[in-house]
Amino acid sequence: MSDKPAAPASAPSRASMKKELPEHFRGYKHVWVLIEIERGTIHPVSFELLGAGRKLADSLGVELAAAILGAPGETMREAAKEAFAYGADLAYLVEDETLADYRNEPYSKAMTQLVNAHKPEILLLGATTLGRDLAGSVATTLLTGLTADCTELAVDADGSLAATRPTFGGSLLCTIYTLNYRPQMATVRPRVMPMPPRVEGREGRIISFKPDLDEDQILTKILKYVPDRDSAKSNLAYADVVVSGGLGLQSLENFQLVRNLASVLGAEFGGSRPLVQKGWITSDRQIGQTGKTIRPKLYIAAGISGAIQHRVGVEGADCIVAINTDKDAPIFDFAHIGIVTDAIRLLPALTEAFRKRLSPHSRDRLAG
């Protein structure tokens, strides 16, 4: 078993941009998704990727596999069951004590060994602190292509992975191929892909894989894990309702109006990037290309112009409501409902109106 590239980089001429997949890569088949587990919990991005991977596998007519790494135990079987429920046909269980918590060394070794042994055509990972850390190491070891932070994945006519991502700070999109190397690797940020339906009881095959790892040879040790306090953690990415504000609010005091509305709606609050730079909100509440991608049922944006970098982070919302004084603000090009008015004036009234409308009293009326 090796964690070296399957074949030395033969460095074929690639300037022609034609597909000439070398013989030794032709056997690479199937679509894989890395299942990301931190402290026993699967990151939802893994399910989103299974949804995206399912579509790729179906258009290629191949199988969808979940790659699950961790310490031996019940969690691994549970994770496999979940992966099947979200669309995987099979799961590779890579069990070893060294894989209990994420560390780059053992994970990149195990993942590379698994790839070399079972040869996937496509390998998808979440663009998280774990996925990005791991993907870069694995792709470099295998000397293959890796496209980061994709917003769209598709299979083109000749069966290649077409990975689309923002480029130049989000002003443009580009489609990237890895024509002559395998696997074709890509990362996708949480919430960029929709959550696929969960089918309880859907079954799949389990393939166990024993990686060649030795704790004594791993130099990085985990001294401690400090989980974020729940109160400190924003659930922005996965919230159903998000209210956010931008520079149009003009002051930190006025930003409180956004928080008030959010609190009445039971929503999370966020903002555009300049607010982070001003220190009005913490960076984990920034929405957009370099912040969080969100997919709420309702997104209310107050005093946000709708720059492309903001837009790419919110486009997955079911309903976008924009409040802006400028009728030509770009946000009205992608919002579903807009109102051209002063947010500082409207927000308190809106908060009050929602409070009345959603109060228990009116809820009784709704039920009756």
Next chain:
Amino acid sequence: MHILVCIKQVPDSAQIRINPVTQTIMRQGVPTIINPYDLFSLEEALRLRDQFGGEVTVLTMGPPMASDSLRKALAIGADRAVLLTDRFFAGSDTLATSFALTQAIVKISETFGAPDIVFTGKQTIDGDTAQVGPGIAKRLDLLQLTYVAKIVECDPDKREIIVERRSEGGVHVLKTKLPCLITMLEGSNEVRRGAMKDALRAARAEIVTWSAKDAGIADMTKCGLKGSPTVVKKVFAPPPRSERAFFVPTADVASQEAENLITTLFERQPALEQDLTTTAAGF
């Protein structure tokens, strides 16, 4: 200690404009800056040098004008700057970039001593991949610590380092051995302004400039477009949504406006009323 920091000169992309006719980037006249994420790594490198003594070398791969960024880094306090520049590098993807930078780091080790720590930025604002750091680490067989929020302890004699690394749900305190590669999280420190003496030194400093050959790169097929497994097939502007927003009528009094908005919202999204009632009740 010898500490190496990879910095990249990037367009200040807030100001990038797209030619509406040709849909291409208008690069002319766009000011360039040091990739902002790299500054946190540079600052951390300078702090370690100030604490333990030694030198900070900054390295960039780019066109000749990337020397501007190196000079800025010298003015902030770096001791030495190396520019890797060659037309063979044009069109490099992250794999080819990490190859070229690795070769330069090997050459730097031979010429000025091996670095104990290599820093890169968390990611760039133009490439935005966060892949070059891990790529360099893998190629040089360095232990890799990305998304570091804090260097807790560094012991150059015992060759040990302890850091806090951010993960999705918390912070891992990790202990590892030098040499290693670190990427710092934004906001993990406050980047210094640079002293007057450094500014003066920077203006006069010689920037070590190497071509691919100077850096000992024999195999050009690993560089530039040729050495890049990924191929950019298409660059395009995001398609507009087919329709603009539905505009809610405004009113003289805010409360009326709020009513208008809520009415429109629930008319167009009937399911939302029940959803909102449920979420609001949860609070």
